[in-house]
Amino acid sequence: MQLVFLLEQLVNGLVLGGYYLLIALGLSLIFSVGGVVNLAHGAFYALGAYVSVEIAKYVGFAPAVAISPVLVGLLGILFERFILKRFYTADPILGLLVTFGLAMVGEETIRIIWGAAPQPASMPALLKGPVIVGDFLFSKYRLLLLAVVAVVLVGIWYLLQKTSFGRVVRAGIQDPDMVAALGIRLQPYMTTIVVLGVGMAALGGALFAPIAVVHPAMGAEIITVAFVVVVIGGLGSFWGVVAAALLVGVVRGITIHFVPAAGEASMYVLMFLILMFRPRGLLGERMEKFE
Numbered sequence: 001m002q003l004v005f006l007l008e009q010l011v012n013g014l015v016l017g018g019y020y021l022l023i024a025l026g027l028s029l030i031f032s033v034g035g036v037v038n039l040a041h042g043a044f045y046a047l048g049a050y051v052s053v054e055i056a057k058y059v060g061f062a063p064a065v066a067i068s069p070v071l072v073g074l075l076g077i078l079f080e081r082f083i084l085k086r087f088y089t090a091d092p093i094l095g096l097l098v099t100f101g102l103a104m105v106g107e108e109t110i111r112i113i114w115g116a117a118p119q120p121a122s123m124p125a126l127l128k129g130p131v132i133v134g135d136f137l138f139s140k141y142r143l144l145l146l147a148v149v150a151v152v153l154v155g156i157w158y159l160l161q162k163t164s165f166g167r168v169v170r171a172g173i174q175d176p177d178m179v180a181a182l183g184i185r186l187q188p189y190m191t192t193i194v195v196l197g198v199g200m201a202a203l204g205g206a207l208f209a210p211i212a213v214v215h216p217a218m219g220a221e222i223i224t225v226a227f228v229v230v231v232i233g234g235l236g237s238f239w240g241v242v243a244a245a246l247l248v249g250v251v252r253g254i255t256i257h258f259v260p261a262a263g264e265a266s267m268y269v270l271m272f273l274i275l276m277f278r279p280r281g282l283l284g285e286r287m288e289k290f291e
Helices: 002-034 041-059 061-082 092-114 140-162 164-174 176-181 187-211 218-233 238-258 260-277
Strands: 130-133 136-139
Touching: 002 041, 002 136, 002 140, 002 187, 002 218, 002 238, 041 061, 041 092, 041 187, 041 218, 061 187, 092 218, 130 140, 136 140, 140 164, 140 187, 140 238, 164 176, 164 187, 218 238, 218 260, 238 260
Parallel strands: none
Antiparallel strands: 130 136
């Protein structure tokens, strides 16, 4: 019985980690290639949740979850072209301040359009209820979330590791001067990375809307956790962020179950302990700034 209980908590933690991963991985990719700390990333996550809830009123849950990341991703093109690209070669603090301001604008815009009250979000009746295998009892919807996150993770890994697009992006992270010398412009690749990152954040908002509270400040809440995950995993490391997200999710999930008051503190303690021994994070690498 105790083993089943631990298994349930482990799966809960993995779901929570997958939730963090969708936001943190996009944040890490944007920083790795562009050198900009995007504090507005949480606003795109919140917008993904709100757009999904709104679209679901007309076409249903599944189409809304598919459409929302696409629409918010297209918004990411405007974000990269007219705002983000101005700060690739600027002092990093400038990009930090501008994206912080944009995050505040995004949050207030959501309040103006949808109001300050939380928005109700429901899941399909088919996905309600538990999956029961022997003594194991777990939510159908949470298991589906875990599967979707795994598919997205494999897709992003394949794109970055097995395609010509990924080879250019990885070369741009490691040595942008060499890429420029070969006559390859990183700008179109950066636009694609921003669209992917923003789209993943919006997907996280859309998927977790039915089991989270959809409210204007939800982006500000998740961005802190996303930064903790990126720092623990190591800047510029794909698998570092993956490992850190799952680790933070499991540690936080188990801590919340046994000591609810310490759930928030557990991830900061974990970050402190890891950085004491691994200042660059679990799998952090040295990187050159995007030019």
